Amino acid sequence: MEAWITELQKELPANQIMTALADRYSYSFDASFGEYLPEVVVQAKNKFQVVSVLKIANTYEIPVYPRGQGTCLSGGPLPVHGGIVLDLSQWPEAINVRADDLTVVVSPSTLTANINKAAEKHGLMYAPDPSSAHVATIGGNLAENSGGPRGLKYGVTKDFVLGLEVVTPEGEIIRTGGQTIKNVTGFDLTKLLVGSEGTLGVITEATLKLIPKPPRIQTVMAVFDDVRLAGRAISKTLTSGVLPSKMEFMDQACIRAVENFQPAGLPVNARAIIIIELDGHPEALKIERKLVEEIMRDLGAKDTVIPESEEEAVKIWQARKQVSPAIAKIKPTKVSEDATVPRSKIPDMMDRMQEIKEKYDVEVVVFGHAGDGNLHPNILCDKRNQEEMARVELAVEELFQAAIELGGTLSGEHGIGTMKAPFMESEVGEAGLSMMKRIKDSWDPNGIMNPGKIFAEKGQKLVLRSEP
Amino acid sequence: MEAWITELQKELPANQIMTALADRYSYSFDASFGEYLPEVVVQAKNKFQVVSVLKIANTYEIPVYPRGQGTCLSGGPLPVHGGIVLDLSQWPEAINVRADDLTVVVSPSTLTANINKAAEKHGLMYAPDPSSAHVATIGGNLAENSGGPRGLKYGVTKDFVLGLEVVTPEGEIIRTGGQTIKNVTGFDLTKLLVGSEGTLGVITEATLKLIPKPPRIQTVMAVFDDVRLAGRAISKTLTSGVLPSKMEFMDQACIRAVENFQPAGLPVNARAIIIIELDGHPEALKIERKLVEEIMRDLGAKDTVIPESEEEAVKIWQARKQVSPAIAKIKPTKVSEDATVPRSKIPDMMDRMQEIKEKYDVEVVVFGHAGDGNLHPNILCDKRNQEEMARVELAVEELFQAAIELGGTLSGEHGIGTMKAPFMESEVGEAGLSMMKRIKDSWDPNGIMNPGKIFAEKGQKLVLRSEP
Structure with missing residues (x-):
């Protein structure tokens, strides 16, 4: 047995350390590409255990890969250089809503959808809604800065984080940000850590912002015969004074895939649909609904559909959520x-x-x-x-x-991970990448935190093929 | 003449370099405390001049203090260790609205209020509205992550920055973020730089987010006989499902100071007032206005005032803006x-x-x-x-x-600068401060960028008294 594994066994309960091949295999992949076997899987259940793991890993220079539910689409939790997968999904779920402050304090293992459920009991909303919210942890959302449909109006995960508790690569516990809406006390470590893909430390607690839940929502579906017209309608709507909470696009292949998978009554002959959600006061929604219908028709929609009941609206949004599993069947x-x-x-x-x-x-x-x-x-x-x-x-x-x-970016919400690392320099430039690397090296001098992510190794290329 | 000054004179036009005592004196103070004479003032008018200045300063290890209009309340631009004040206020103002993208690209010298004016021509809004918006530059707002009344609903400067062009302390030009609403490509250098108080580089261009301008606004003033009741009314309103765009407080001394300074008809016998602005559709505003009036009365307001005309509403908000100059007369x-x-x-x-x-x-x-x-x-x-x-x-x-x-923070929007540096460790802890310092040292190994700010020097204390 390696010395560092013996050290881990001294610090953590035996049933939280796994070395059997079958266990390690379960942690060798995520929802992206590639399989890599870790040497050990550690299930941490509190911050002191995280401290122990990182101190040992840092001393022995063993890579550590934090992991939630493994739903990552860019390779975030993949143990590409062996070492320790640090599974945080077994940490007890904790959701502490502070309604008067409009905040909630959560443990990293909390499923994102549960945060919103808890907030709704107080008439509040946790706005970020990645499609994986029912199966992914907030820890993973924080590491990747997850988006989701409501990002359009409300912003992404980062926009709702007020403060973090973090264990640094050297095993120190720090608190960043705080509980207040405004905070300009020193560098914004909170927003640096959110989206850093587990390369700068392990998040052990987060204080999130809540907002009043909008009193009503209204769904509008616009049907197009031409994909390009739909594209123009999207880019024009937002300059017409309306800010929908969601504005989602599906092309014909997606529509048909969903109808084959779980029929929802979508127009299978449409070349594209745009599904829009408006939220706010009922009176305002009536006005905005009409306005959106007019805009869509002016810009070439051949039809607009208003669901006749809440159930029908839910069905449309359910259909949107089914796109990913539906196309996976093709x-x-x-x-x-x-x-x-x-x-x-x-x-x-x-x-x-x-x-x-x-x-x-x-x-x-x-x-x-x-x-x-x-x-x-x-x-x-x-x-x-x-x-x-x-x-x-x-x-x-x-x-x-x-x-x-076109002036865009490699990744809007899935992260860089292993998959896009080789393309980083083409977007941010050599000097820009070097300034990121300086931060990484200053925080993690031994390079133990999630190596192989964000920063490409020499000669690294995109590889989707299995090993020959 | 010092060698580094001669070097500067080789790189920049003579009329952009000032060494006369009278000129240097004009740059020795800001809107906070303390006076410090720089050795040279350089007025940079484009990014290449900034590159020249930083390369020379870095070679000779001369401190550089970026400065906009000098309205800082925490000492941000003060040249506490001599060296070069880098005045960016003479840079040509540039505001390039890209209405279809809901973005605007600006030069650092642009007055913040002018950005919103330009956006309004397209039915859009730049939401951050620091009280100094008419006299302060966006460069200063970016350095300090300025807030303002509308922060309540819309967030602060940082929430509206999509991308930056920055000159690093070693004189490299980098671009951070981009033009898209969602971006998770690597570490978020944009949000690290905004609010870093000029200690990590010089911002030479910013791409900002715009949002649709709300169709209507509605002002409500609530009058209280008891300051504590007003405090409770504020903390309770936001859990009642309404999210005002502004919610401002004035105590009796402020009310009376304003009425002495520039009478606006405020209730001089009130112990406190809360001024609320709601925004949205006219129909929704009617409902929310009633709701807010009810909440205020339920929580102990002795009166609520609805302005009878737009002029009257403007007058109330003008009174709020006059608080700072009015109390300065006392x-x-x-x-x-x-x-x-x-x-x-x-x-x-x-x-x-x-x-x-x-x-x-x-x-x-x-x-x-x-x-x-x-x-x-x-x-x-x-x-x-x-x-x-x-x-x-x-x-x-x-x-x-x-x-x-009470779980709060040293600074909500003014910044740390020189004034609050001695108190940093009491909020963020030794380890937290050290992680900030690591970033600073890795980006600016010679410590030339705005030294003496954020990070306290050994034994530094709050001093508001003049030298004896």
């Missing part, structure tokens, strides 16, 4: 992207996706959070087909290039 | 604080302020952004009176302590 492998462009460039990005699809003869379906330029082109393929996957790799690379050329 | 010196507490602790903080006022026999008036717990207790005094100023220093220290004990 082909064995799904490469889910989230390159994001400025809103006015949505129609151009749609053209580029069409070109890329034809050029590399790959199957691309598109859906996503169109209102903030954050589309999800998904390439459907079969990872056992090496020749096809080689074309997919080229298509993905060109997709990234297109987004950057 | 005594020669005004120590403006912005310690901030969780919203539920506003009544407790008001009690603590009353105790401190009595204990140290100092004149304290209170106003501010009560809706987000960000009150501005102002101590009115005379800086020529050494004995009084000694009491003021103790009162300020105890005010900070009270805010931290």
Whole structure:
């Protein structure tokens, strides 16, 4: 037995340390690509155990990969260099709503959807709503700065974090930010840590902001015969004075996939639909609903649909949530992207996706959070087909290039992880990447926290193919 | 002539470099305390000039203090160790609204109020509205992460910054973030730089987020006979489902000071007033206005006032803006604080302020952004009176302590600068401060960027008294 494993066994209960191959195998993958076996899995259940693990890992220079429920789409929790997977999902869930402060304090293992449920009991809302909210932990959301449909109006995870408790790579407990809405006391470590993908420390507690829950919501679905017209309608709506809470796009392939998977009555002959949610006072919603219907028709929608009941509205949104599982049925492998462009460039990005699809003869379906330029082109393929996957790799690379050329970014909400690390320099430049690396090196001199993520290794390339 | 000054003269036009005592004296102070003479003032007008200045300064290890209009309340631009004041206020103002993207690109010298004016032409809004918006530059707002009344609903400067162009302390130009609403590409350098008080680099361009301008606003003024009741009304309103755009507090001393200074018809016999602004659709505003009036009366307001015309509403908000100049007439010196507490602790903080006022026999008036717990207790005094100023220093220290004990923070929006640096460790802890310092040292190994700010020097204390 290695000395560092013996040390871990001295500090933590035996049933929280796993070394058997079957256990380690369960932690070797996430929802992205690649499989890597860790040497040990540690299930930490409180901050002192995290401190113990990090101190030992730092002393012996063993990599540590924090992990929640493993739903990451960019490889965040993958133990690419062996070492320790630090599973935080077994930590007891804790949700402490402070209604008078409009805040909530949560443990890292809390499922995101449960935070919103707890807030609703007080007439409040935790706005970030990643599609994985029912299965993913807030710890993972914080590490990746998760988005979601409501990001359009309310912002993403980062916009709702007031303070953190964090264990540094050297095993010190620090508190960042606090409990107040405004705070300019020194550098904003909170917003640096949120979205740092577990490369700077382990988040052990978070204080989140809540807002009053809007009194009513109103759904509108707009049906288009032309994808480009839909793209224009999206980019134009937001300059018309209305700020919807959600504005989601689905192309024909997605519509049909959902109708085959779990029929919801979507218009299968439409080339694209836009599903919009407005929220606010009932009186204001009546006015905004009419306005949105007018805009959609003016910009070429052949139809707009207003659900006749709340159940019908729920059904439409349920259909949107089913896109990801539904398209996964079409082909064995799904490469889910989230390159994001400025809103006015949505129609151009749609053209580029069409070109890329034809050029590399790959199957691309598109859906996503169109209102903030954050589309999800998904390439459907079969990872056992090496020749096809080689074309997919080229298509993905060109997709990234297109987004950057249009003034956009590699990732709107999924993170960089292992998958996009090789493309970082093309977006942020050599000097920009070096300033990020300086922070990393100053916080984690031994490089133990989630190595192999964000920062590419020399010569690293996008690889979606299995090892030959 | 020193070698580094000769180097500067080679790189920049002669009329942009000032070494005369009278010129240097104009740059020796800001809106806070203390006077420090720089050796040189450089007026940079483009990013390449900033690069030249920083490269020379870094080579010769000369301190550089970026400065906008010098309205800082915490000592941000003070040249505490001599060296170069880098004046960015003479840079040509540039405001490039990209309406379809809901963004605007600005130069650092742009007056903040002008950004909102430009946005309004497109039906859009730049929400952050520091009280100094008409005289302060966006560069200063970015450095200090300025707040303002509308922070309650919309957030502060940081929440509206999508991307930056920055010159690093070693003179490299980097771009952070971008033009998209969602972006999780690597560490969030944008939000690290905003609020870093010029200690990590010089911001030379910013891409800001715009939002649709709300169609209508509605002002409500609530009049109280009891300060503590007003405090409770503030902390309770926000859990009643309404999110006002502004919620401002003024105590009797502020009301009377304004009425003496520029009469606006405020109720001079009230112990406190709360001024609320709601925004949204006219129909929704009618409902919310009634709701807010009910809440205020239920919680003890003796009266609520609805302005009869837009002019009257403007007059009330104008009165709120006059508080700072009006109270400055009462005594020669005004120590403006912005310690901030969780919203539920506003009544407790008001009690603590009353105790401190009595204990140290100092004149304290209170106003501010009560809706987000960000009150501005102002101590009115005379800086020529050494004995009084000694009491003021103790009162300020105890005010900070009270805010931290109540779960709050040293600074909600004014920044740490020189004034609050000695108190940093009491809020963020030794380990937390050390993690901030690591970032500073890794970015600025020679310590040239705005030294003496945020991080206290050994033995540094709060000093409001002039040199004896």
